[in-house]
Amino acid sequence: MLPSTSNYLLKNGRVPASLLEMKSIAPSASTVATTGTENNFCAVDVEIAAGTIAQIIPTGTEPLFPIADIPIMDLCNGLVLPCFVDMHAHLDKGHIWERSPNPDGTFASALETVCADAEKNWNAEDVYRRMEFGLKCSYAHGTKAIRTHIDSAGEQGTVSLGVFEALQAEWGDRLILQAVSLVSLDYFLTPAGEKLADRIAEIGGILGGVAYMNPDLGKQLDRVFSLARERGLNLDFHTDETDDPESTTLLEVAKTAIRHKFSGQIICGHCCSLAVQPPDLVTQTLELVKAANIGIVSLPMCNLYLQDRLSGRTPRWRGVTLLHELKAAGIPVTVASDNCRDPFYGFGDHDVLEVFNMAVRIAHLDRPWEDWPRTVTKTPADLMGLPNLGKIAVGLPADLILFKARNFSELLSRSQRDRTVLRQGIEIDTTLPDYRELDDLLQEDSAVETAAIQTKPADAG
Structure with missing residues (x-):
């Protein structure tokens, strides 16, 4: 337990060198791996005063200025990380698995099942309670900011974006929330698409949608870029969530961005087909993505679950995009949670540490x-335009996660459910919400699911 005061010293902590904004503090010799894997950490003491990081001192050295007589918590070489940032989620879809499971685990079935569930169940209360359940999980695990895609077409968009606004206001003191519109790009060629762009601007969101190969893709992209530029909006696309090497929507987004001389931030998620395309096409795509200043977010857990799935056949590839090659080309790359306990991904707990753990593997x-x-x-x-998050530096809020693990091997080998999460230096309650909170939303269809499972032929998957 931390001291019950706002001023104290965290002693003998280890911070990954890449997350510490004080380059004057070098990794300790005792924390540098001898295997050439650059498993580097800085051994530090961190003074927290009034919820802010007041001093970061190399362990074993004198402080820059005197530390008052304050409580000390010895971390015993445990890791100290900044709170997580989850930049691609689908909170509005989450936690419907019990009433709408994916019958065969494929992308096509996921899409069909979610649409059916939305049509039947997605009123304001249902969406609100499931989204809030996801926020409770994220907060308890140590996430500080989330960008969520919201199904935004028609009346459902009106309902779900309204729910997002309410949650954004209610959780504003705990989580930074950003909303991205999610429609197929042809939607923006209609008057409804222009109204959606206005709505996204009204809530300070990000204009987004699913890019897919079709004869009108160029026209669709031109339109969404124009709508975004006129309203000063950033863009966030789903691109190439497929193993089809002929799917090149990432390339087309980059070309369009360059043609429009778009100055806003562009994010492209998934980009799976890049991993199965010929080297010359990959090189061309990476060059244009770099020139267009596009950031890439990979969703390794969801794509591992959906991609290359055929009944009775072992998958041959992992569904992950070319993270190493993108990073080597100087393109910003991230990983994020994506879906959680819905037909697109039947598992997950909104824990970004799990996302990183799985991405590493x-x-x-x-x-x-x-x-x-x-x-x-x-x-x-x-x-996401949040420059003070995701790093540890003097003067920033003490939004930190403390682990007993002393290195990455220990961190990623156990669940880390005993982590301590600090917000402005104060330890929060990390108790996760009970699944039973959603039983009344899900129980009606649970009996139907159980009966279907019991009567399903043994070879049906």
Whole structure:
């Protein structure tokens, strides 16, 4: 337990070097791996005063200015991280698995099942309670900011964006929330699409949608870029969430951005087909993505779940985009949670540490570690326009996560449910919400699901 005061010293902590904004503090020799993997940490003491990081001192050295007689908490070489930033979620879809499971685990079935569930169940109360459940989980796990895509077409968009606004206001003292519109891009060629752009501008959101290969893709992209420029909005697209090498919507987004000389921030998510395209096309795409100043967010857990899924056949690839190649090309790359316990991904708990843990395994981010911890902290914060988040520096709020783990191997080998989360230096309650909170929303269809499972043929998956 932390001292019950706003002024205290965290002693003998370890901060990943890539997340510490004090380059004068070098990684300690005792924290540098001998295997060439750059498993580097800075051994520091952190003084917290009135909710702010007042001093960061290399462990074992004299402070820059005297520290008052304050309580000391010895972290025993445990890790200290900034709070997480989750820049691609779908809070409005979350936690419907019990009433609307994906029957075969495919993308097509996920889309069909979610649409059916939305049509039947997504009133304001249902969306509000499921979204808030997700926020409770994120907050308890140590997330500070979330960007969520919201299904925005028609009346459902009116309902869900209204719910988002309410939650954004109610949770404003705990979480920074950003909303992205989610429609197919042809929607923006209609009067309803222009009204949606106005609505997104009204709530300070991000204009977004799903790009897919079709004869009118160029016209659709031109329109959405024009709408965004006219309203001063940033853009966030779903691109190439497929294993089809002919899907090149990321490339088309980059070309359009350059043609429009677009100065706002552009994010492209998924980009799965990039991993199965020929090298010359990959090189061309990366060059244009870099020139267009596009940031990339990979969703490793959801894409691992959906991509290359065929009944009775072991998947041959992981669905993750070319994270190493993108990063080497100087393109900002992040990883994020995406869907949670819905037909697009049947698991998850809104824990960004789990996202990073899985990304390390799926995309081999560990040899060397380099600055990969930034993919869930500093880089998404910067791309979301939140420059004071995702890093540890003097003068910033003491929004920190304390772990008993002393290195990445320990951090990523256990669940870390005993982590301590600080907000402005105060320890928060990290108790997760009980799934039973949503039982009354889900129980009506649970009996139907159970009966379907019991009567399903053994070879149906």
